[in-house]
Amino acid sequence: MEAMYTATATIQGGRSGTVETSDGALKLELSMPKAMGGQGGSGTNPEELFAAGYGACFASALEHVAEQDGIKLEQAIVKHHVSIGKDPADGGFQLAVAIDAQIPGVDRGTAQELLHKAHDFCPYSKATRGNIEVKLNLIEG
Numbered sequence: 001m002e003a004m005y006t007a008t009a010t011i012q013g014g015r016s017g018t019v020e021t022s023d024g025a026l027k028l029e030l031s032m033p034k035a036m037g038g039q040g041g042s043g044t045n046p047e048e049l050f051a052a053g054y055g056a057c058f059a060s061a062l063e064h065v066a067e068q069d070g071i072k073l074e075q076a077i078v079k080h081h082v083s084i085g086k087d088p089a090d091g092g093f094q095l096a097v098a099i100d101a102q103i104p105g106v107d108r109g110t111a112q113e114l115l116h117k118a119h120d121f122c123p124y125s126k127a128t129r130g131n132i133e134v135k136l137n138l139i140e141g
Contacts, residue, residue: 015045036084047082050095054124055080058099061122066106066114077102096133103138112138 008022013030016038020027032038033045059078066073079100087094099119103111115136119125128134 016043019049047084047095051080051082051097054082054097054122054128055099057124058118058122061125062101062103062114062118065117065121069114069117071106071110071114073103074105076104094132096135097128098135098137100137100139102140108138 009019009026010022011017011019011030015030015032015036017030018028019030029041029043030045031041031043034040055078058080059076062076062078063073066076081098081100083096083098084093085096086092099115101111101115103114106114115138119134119136125134
């Protein structure tokens with residue numbers, strides 16, 4: 001692959017530290033969620049950041065495949081749920097993703113097809129395929 005762009009983030013202190021991008025556009029505190037044994041707090045966490053990044057990329061992929069099919073999407077909404085839990089294979093952790101998409105103004109069959117095409121096209125979906133469980137859900141809206 002020939003890189004078109006490379007994002008760089010520096011993390012200090014792991015899940016209870018900080019993250020900052022090399023261009024300074026993102027500078028955040030990180031907090032371990034109470035559900036994972038942490039103190040909670042006002043900081044974000046890797047799962048929220050992954051949900052945001054994957055979601056933004058997937059929404060763009062959805063717009064792209066719709067445009068390729070001559071469909072103009074109006075107010076499509078994509079919501080990514082990223083879960084972390086114990087991996088029974090090794091006792092470590094694993095991720096799972098559920099993608100909820102509302103695609104108003106498009107019939108259900110076409111919307112379902114667009115959702116699957118976006119999943120085939122999205123670089124995050126390609127990176128996760130075969131590695132984590134990803135569920136696609138078409139939500140009426």
